[in-house]
Amino acid sequence: MSDEHADANGGARRNDFERVLTTVRERVDPDAEERERLREVADRLTERAEAAATDLCPDADVLQVGSTARNTWISGDRDIDVFVRFPPELDRETLEQYGLEVGHATLPDGHEEYAEHPYVKGTVEGFDVDVVPCFRLESATEIRSAVDRTPFHTQYLEQRLDDDLAGDVRLAKQFLKGIGAYGSDLRTQGFSGYLTELLVCEYGGFRDLLEAAADWQPQVELDPEDHGERETASPSRNEEGGVADLPFDDPLVVIDPTDPERNVAAVCSAENVARFQHYAREFLAEPAVEFFEPADPEPLTESELQEHLEHRGTTPVAVRFDAPDLVEDQLYPQLQKSLAGITQGLDDRGFDVFRATTFADDTAVVFAELAVAERPSVERHEGPPVHVPGHAEGFYDAYADDPEAYGPFIADDRYVTEREREFTAAADFLESDRLFDVGLGAHIETVLEDEYEVLVGDEITGLLEEFGRELRTYFEPRP
Amino acid sequence: MSDEHADANGGARRNDFERVLTTVRERVDPDAEERERLREVADRLTERAEAAATDLCPDADVLQVGSTARNTWISGDRDIDVFVRFPPELDRETLEQYGLEVGHATLPDGHEEYAEHPYVKGTVEGFDVDVVPCFRLESATEIRSAVDRTPFHTQYLEQRLDDDLAGDVRLAKQFLKGIGAYGSDLRTQGFSGYLTELLVCEYGGFRDLLEAAADWQPQVELDPEDHGERETASPSRNEEGGVADLPFDDPLVVIDPTDPERNVAAVCSAENVARFQHYAREFLAEPAVEFFEPADPEPLTESELQEHLEHRGTTPVAVRFDAPDLVEDQLYPQLQKSLAGITQGLDDRGFDVFRATTFADDTAVVFAELAVAERPSVERHEGPPVHVPGHAEGFYDAYADDPEAYGPFIADDRYVTEREREFTAAADFLESDRLFDVGLGAHIETVLEDEYEVLVGDEITGLLEEFGRELRTYFEPRP
Known part of the structure; x- marks a missing residue:
């Protein structure tokens, strides 16, 4: 929607906005x-x-x-x-x-x-x-531990949250739930309750928060108690901080009113900050109750999955294993680490990862959609510059008599040989011991050492029963 | 051959060396x-x-x-x-x-x-x-023009080249011919006759030149008339030079004794400097007459070509056209430019070029061996960070209602969409008008506008008749 259109309809939209909030309040305010x-x-x-x-x-x-x-x-x-x-x-x-x-x-x-x-x-x-x-x-x-901080938070907010602001906090929380950005657990990496309350207090209400967020230019810095002002000369701050005023590089920084060393939004990912900004804009432009309703996708059907795969022309691969018995805040960081490691392992071997994610329930899955699932039998292997003493001759002698290798020849100032590639298919790599050379979460590595399954192409239909909803979210991505 | 082995056999090898040179002298010395x-x-x-x-x-x-x-x-x-x-x-x-x-x-x-x-x-x-x-x-x-310089070169060298050195120049030239590094034409980009003569004079003979070259550490700087010493305070030198003593960034720098502003080796490529170093080492280690004999490959046969393609698992593509009517010093730079442009054009579209070259005779060919010849139907398209005013909303609105595009979704702080890829096969790109978006030599662009042919996979057997020798050199590369 263009700005002019938005201006011309400003009044009507403000009515829509209030009407939507009234409906949402009826749902979220305890009677x-x-x-x-x-x-x-x-x-x-x-x-x-x-x-x-x-x-x-x-x-x-x-x-x-x-x-x-x-x-x-x-x-x-x-x-x-x-x-x-x-x-x-x-x-x-x-x-x-x-x-x-x-x-x-x-x-x-x-x-x-x-x-x-x-x-x-x-x-x-x-x-x-x-x-x-x-x-x-x-x-x-x-x-001495994180729980000791909680009473201070409650005391701080009790002094500031009147009934109106408390009502706006409920709206903000439900909005964040609706867009999937609520919760400071390590799976969501979103907005905690305390963070939401501070933001509503600082901006003076839900609508003001949305309007501010729509225009955020990260790094966004909020310092409710002006700790930054009072403590700019603190040496400990300077040691941590470097050139910037604030010693944090997160996109959203909300200095804890009860502890100037802490960014309340530290766990909030750049993605969730951007997501909140996106939906704040969308909601202000066209208010609707749906923004407050968490997505509840239907499981993807097998024919829908087939259609996506045909339309995209990619090759999906999945590493599936029993989910280790961990709480979510331990499990998800390990899944993320394994995802990053396996993605890197595939990319390093020329199997270009198009997009990737993880799922977890009884089993857990590292899922990668490949743009390139096969490579030729040869790979280019660059040796040292010809002038490097010892090393250059060593490289040349090692390959000169290798009947399997092409070259060595000279490109620019280096020896180059074309030798047999270790893996010509992505699945071969995933099924090999070399999978354990990549960074995996420790508990996940242990589980994989015991047993895992590699699914390729159509075989991923086997994931539909357990992860049908996740696959719909993956193949029908929204902000 | 290891160094110890080399030392133990030093005397015998020196005899071999002299015996080889005697044979070569018989061939190259005019009677x-x-x-x-x-x-x-x-x-x-x-x-x-x-x-x-x-x-x-x-x-x-x-x-x-x-x-x-x-x-x-x-x-x-x-x-x-x-x-x-x-x-x-x-x-x-x-x-x-x-x-x-x-x-x-x-x-x-x-x-x-x-x-x-x-x-x-x-x-x-x-x-x-x-x-x-x-x-x-x-x-x-x-x-006023390059030819005016020639008499000075002759005068300079006439004073320095006695019969012994002239004989060594002949050996050096024939050695460079044998390894394919002789000639300052823009196809070869090797050692000119004048450069070869200066190198033999400077190092004091063919063997001394080889021994020096075996240990070269580029940038190698020779300044027979000590122009650098005498002119370090020259402002024009400083303007051209920057931090280094010499205002050249070529791997081999031989200051023209008759003109301190000129590097006689300017046209000599890094590859040919490295090639000379490589063969100098090889020849000193195991002298043989063969080093002085230019390669004269048999044309590759169709069955050999098939065998290479099967063994390598790559996909060759070739753009073939009538060779424009140019002298070689104009043709080869244009072929090189077209090769670079087409290679870049393929790489940019995800068709990874494994190795590439050009051939020219009656027709000319840009030949590329692809590691990836096909891509999925979708491509990732990164939009602006969500916080960029105007641009972000524009991107989102452009793709939000596109039924062919996946997303937009948010990754890190950006909008991302997955949209239809323009070319899913390398040949489609080569056959399209987009080929003319890449940097091509001007004359080659004109020829291509008239007519060209794209060969893929087995179709490159069609090149064997005209370029059988070049294809053997390509598929059996040596330093």
Whole structure:
């Protein structure tokens, strides 16, 4: 849509915009009953945790944190986070022990889980509850583990998020969910809840955030508490930073108000920053409820897959193996590393990768679509310049009597020979031990050493049953 | 051969070396009768030219130049160059007119030819004779055209080449002929006669030249008259030169003793410098008469060609056309330019060129052996970063509604689309008008506009009749 058209229809579109938001608010705002129930359960759990904690350590206290504490949860979200704070004098081992005792006292049916340190997780009246121990510190810059920071975030935002902004946070979160950019997990590498809340606060609302994002020129820098201004002379900042004002090279930089050393958007990929910008523009131009609705693709059918392959003329290959038993935040970085390694391995051998991705469920797949799946029997092998003492003669003598090699001849100032290529088909490489020469995630390497399968061309129809949705997303890509 | 082995057999090899040179000398040294006959004819022509020249211009004189004048011709060479020098006060037009008159008087059956200016060429008792007019100048730095330099070269070398060195020049020339590196024409881009003579003088003989060349570390700099020493403070040198002492970036630099601004080896390619180094080493290690014998390959047979293609697994393509009617020094640069342009055009479109060359006789051919001759139907098309105002939206809008294109989607911070590829087969590109988008030599472009033929795969057997020798050289490359 052209700018003139957009201007002429500005008023109508603003009405559309408000109408869409009204519809979305009805979906995402928790009603009075939902709030009441959550408040009731959260308060009860807090009291229970407080009693157990002060029993063990009179100086302990308990906080509700996260979106349910900050009134920014989306209707239907059922996460309650209870943080139990202990004085910093406590040693870590005792903190962990106390934390688990308080957790079990608060959640009698709960079980232990392990993040940076152990905590107790359980279900209470349909809510998913975490009881997490942390240290109570003077400042977020003193933290000993990431959870110690959370209370500071809640305190900071509680002071700034009124009901209007909290409502706009819910819209922003749902918008990011709709476009697939919500979540700071390492699979999504998108916008965390805290980041979303800071952005809405900083820009003053959902619409203002969209309008700002539509015009973002990365590197985008936000510094809500002006840490940069106050600390430009800090030597530690300069050591990290180099020439730029901010010591971060991410496309989006939001200095944590509670910790000037931290970019809240560090995990957010360039792709998700661009994606948010794209959809902000699209939504402002033509508002619609659909932007808030996550894609839920139908699995690709076999005939659709065949049609894509015929239309594209590429050669798909897949390395398929049992997904290692890892949490997603460990699994996806390993899949990404394996994808990069295998892609490089294919490219290095002349099998040009057109596009590639990974899928994971029960099995996991490194999937690559090749523009070149076969190479000739010979490859060019450049030797040293003829003038390099020793090395040049060594190269010449090594190939001069090789009946399989062409040359050596001279090109420019170098010896060149044309020798037999190790792999003339991409699948041969993937099926060989040389696959283990590329960078693979450690756990994935272990799984592959045990067993894996290589699918080529039409054989990838075998992926449809488990990864039909992923294949539709792959073959029908959108921003 | 290892160095120890070489040392242990040094004495025997030196004997081999001398025995080989003796055999070669018998072939290349003109005998007394040949010298006598040449001297007699040359003197007679000189006298005739002198008479005609001084008739026209009392101040004119006549010189014999070139290898026959310097006693460095190879037995059987039959070129006599007679230079007629006129005083520099003469205007160019008169010089040309006088030159032709003297030429016709000297060579009554001769005909006119045109290099930088016209001259007369003819045959006298089996010798090929050129009568060339030039200006008689004080110094070679004052020259008005390249021919004016020639008398200075002859004068310089006449003072330095004794009979021994002249004999070694003949060996060096024949060696360079044997390895295919002799001649400063633009097809060969090798060692000129004058360059060969300077190198033999500078290093003090053929064997010394070989031993030096075996250890050359380009950039190799020779400055027989120490111009560099004497003129380092010259501003014109500094303007041309930059940081290096010498204002040339050629691998071999031999400052013309008669003109410090000129590198005598400027036309000599890196490949031929390396080739000479390679064969110098090989010959010193294992002397043999064969080094002095130019390759004379048998034409490749059809079954040999088939065998090579099967063994290599590449796809040959050839663009064949009538050779434009040009002298070789014009034709070969145009063929080289067309080769570079077509190779680039293929590579740019994903048709990876494995090796390529040109042939010319009645027809001319740009021949490319492809590692990739076909590509998928789609090609990746990267758009601007999503944040670039205007350009990004323009790209997105252009492809969003294109039913043939995949995407746009976002990769890193950019829009990307996968659109239909213009050419999926290399031959389609070569047969299309887009061939004229690449850099072609002007005369070759004209010929191609009229008609050309594209041969693919087995069709290149059609080249065997005209280019069987060239194809053997291509498929059996040696240094």
